Amino acid sequence: MRRRPRGMIGRIALVLFAALLLELLGNIALHRWQDRELISSQELARVAETLVSADRAAAAAPRADRARIMHQLDRPGMALNWVPRTVITDFTESLDHLIETRAALVRAAPALAARPLRLTILPSPQKGQRDLVGAKPLADGSFVTFRVTPYLASPPSAALITLAHLLLIAAVLTVALLMTRALVRPLRDLAEAADASGRGKPTTFASEGPHEVRRVAAAFAAMQSRLLKMVEDHSQALVAVSHDLRTPIQRMQLRAALLADPEMRDMMTGDLIEMERFIGSILAYVRDDEVEAARLVDVAAIVTTAVDNATDAGAGISYRGPDTLAVSTRPIALKRVLNNLIDNAMRHASAIEVSLEESGPGFTVTVEDDGPGIPADRRAEMLLPFRRMEGARSPHSGGAGLGLAISCKAVAAMGGTLELDTSRLNGLAVIIRL
Incomplete structure (x- = not known):
């Protein structure tokens, strides 16, 4: 039974030894070939x-x-x-x-x-x-x-000898690269698993390769399991609290409707509606929906439908892009992101422009508005949950500070990126690349 070196150093030494041995044998063969005996x-x-x-x-x-x-x-x-x-x-x-x-x-x-x-x-x-x-x-x-x-x-010509040596070098490099690829494959699998976990798609992989890589893989798997358990516990607690709050809110809404003072009744009703919206935003952020399968859809139709719905709601919105664009993506998730971003822009701006562009195998959607925008030094912060720009955005717009965070999380789960920039309308530009 063959035994391979367990550690990374031993396997690297094995690759070097195999390459040097092949080089030695190849040189011996070339030497024999150059001086072929014709006498028995x-x-x-x-x-x-x-x-x-x-x-x-x-x-x-x-x-x-x-x-x-x-x-x-x-x-x-x-x-x-x-x-x-x-x-x-x-x-x-x-x-x-x-x-x-x-x-x-x-x-x-x-x-x-x-x-x-x-x-x-x-x-x-x-x-x-x-x-x-x-x-x-x-x-x-x-x-x-x-x-x-x-x-x-x-002896063969100098050109033929040079070609033979080049072929030998190519053979040695090929063998070394194949062995090195097999050596780093467990590291590549570990990196892909870590990347998938960072996008909210935890995955398992076989713990193989050198002893050091197996130890790192085991530690990563244990850490991933603990993090998933912690996130699940926190999400369940937040969902439970949000659900439990709805019952007293409904009772308060009934009591507010019975108030004789119209001004006080309207103020309480407005506060309760804002609380209801806040709870809905929390549930939308922490819910764990079943992963939607990607399929070939007309992205242009999805974007124009979202724009038309916003127009029907009274928004000053326009679309710029192709009439059709067939791309493989998750249509339901894309609709949620677009509706969320357009709704966010409607609360803070009067003019909105949505553009769609084809970019290689994917596409780019940009939602621009003429609102106050977000300073460059705070854009990364605004993609985190519960972050609001009350000084820059409308102080009476409402919201829980989860709109951009929900969209960013959904886009990342789809394998894309969401960036913030300054729009051509001097407001905020949200750029989605999928």
Whole structure:
């Protein structure tokens, strides 16, 4: 059973080791490919036997006859000669192939070890080949020279070698990237789970990967569970209190209707209506509706319907955008957000403009008004619950300070963003990107 390193450091070391090992094996393969042998071990053994025979024949013959006798020992693939002196330089110590070849010759004929062979490699008359050229020292200082054809394949061109090395680098990088991707996948899953939890979509994921990542995942899961439980408890408590308040409010409304003083009756009725609206806003903010499935809808029709409804209610509102725009989104949630923002603008402004634009695979809806707006340094704060701009917005507009917070929460649940800016009408601009 294979065991992988448990920790992050061990797995990173494994990735580095695998990349280096692949690089080493690849370089060895390239080296072998550049110096491909064209001679078999059996042929080398015959070369060794021929050299031993040539050594004996040259030693027994007069110097004047040695060259002729060597030519008589020629055979296919091997030419011999005798020279009193040689210009052949030994490259055995600098070329691995020559080291291996000399060792193979000595193994085949141990007598060759008495005086070291001089070996080198020269281009062959045959295209695409290289020959083994050598000199066998004799006892009197002369040499038996030989040439074995073919010995090695010609080295590939520089361009081909460069291409081979680039392919090797690409292979090493591909393997390293695949292993690194598998290494960071648990971290990516954890990040996606944290992002989903931040958007109000808590999710579970498999706790796998290095030991450190599993510990972080377990801690995150425990924290998420505690936070969800805490939010659920607070929401249930707030909903319960809001529901319980409605009964005494209804009793107070009945008592207010019985008051003889019309002015006092109207004041109390107005306060009770504001309390009723406040409770409704709280319930709308904390309720946990079933998640709506996204589907392909005509967003332009949804936006224009909201604008038409506001026009029927007496608002000075206009629409700017395409007649149709088919996008996949959550239509019911989008309607609630638009109605909420338009209703908010109607309470604080006299002119409203709603625009729709296509943006890549999604769309952007902007609700602008000519109201007092919100200062730039307080816009982020106004997206939080129970925040009101009574000094800047109408002091008699009512509301619980939850309109923008409800819209921002709903847009985030849909996977979008809600931003506040200054409108072209010098009021507030609410920009929704989905």
